[in-house]
Each structure stands twice: as C-alpha cells, then as structure tokens.
C-alpha cells in the first residue's frame with residue numbers, strides 16, 4: 001500500500017466540486033486516510049511549493065493557493081502516487097485526457113483544480129507538511 005498527498009485547490013473548492021473530485025478517487029480504488037479543509041498563508045504556500053521557488057510562476061502560484069480554502073488529503077492504495085496522477089490528468093488542462101479531473105474542472109495551467117505528489121520522496125515531504133502521524137488512519 002502506498003500513500004500520496006492530494007490537494008483540491010482554491011479554484012475547485014470555489015466551484016463547489018469537492019464531492020465530485022473525491023468520488024473520482026474512491027471510484028478508482030483510492031481510500032482517504034486523512035482529510036482537512038484549511039486556508040494557506042502565503043508563507044505556508046511558499047514552503048509547500050519550495051521546489052518551484054526559482055520558476056517564473058512561483059509568486060503567482062503561491063498567491064493563487066492562498067486565495068481561498070483548500071482540501072488536503074492523504075490518499076492510500078496500490079500505486080497511489082501514479083494512480084492519482086493519472087486520475088488528475090496533465091498539468092495543462094488543454095493537454096489532459098478526457099475523463100480526468102483537470103480536463104473536467106481546471107481553468108488554466110495554473111488554476112488546475114488539484115495537486116498530487118509526483119514521487120515517493122515528495123509524497124513523504126508533503127504528507128508530513130500537512131499531517132501528524134496520528135491524523136492518518
């Protein structure tokens with residue numbers, strides 16, 4: 001069993017599609033092992049997306065991530081990291097496959113509805129960033 005971190009980003013929370021997005025994870029065999037709805041500060045968003053600190057979109061991305069509440073989850077299942085990325089679709093919704101979350105809910109390459117860890121190392125960092133061990137069951 002593998003765990004990965006998922007975020008429903010502020011654009012999708014604002015659209016009132018939390019339930020529809022969570023259903024896709026459940027329908028594809030992922031289990032929610034932890035979940036909370038929070039709003040990030042700018043400093044927290046910068047800490048979370050630290051790997052992108054030198055990218056031209058860093059300031060815009062971290063401002064977007066603070067504009068409203070997000071839902072943060074630990075998803076668990078076989079190949080959870082890759083499976084979640086497949087369910088999400090490509091970063092740019094214009095390139096996302098039909099039936100993926102980003103194809104159906106994303107507005108743009110930045111306002112793209114969801115985040116998912118991209119490796120075992122980033123999943124470990126990202127889960128610890130948001131959750132204490134006793135919050136994951």
Ligand code: ATP
Pocket residue numbers: 052057061090091109110111112114115116117118
């Ligand atoms: P995430 O890490 O959020 O799951 P990802 O792994 O598909 O997405 P990354 O390359 O890690 O994509 O980029 C992180 C986030 O930064 C993207 O999800 C998107 O919100 C934003 N982003 C990426 N590229 C751009 C860009 N060219 N312009 C604006 N925002 C971007």
Ligand code: MG
Pocket residue numbers: 116118
């Ligand atoms: Mg990424």
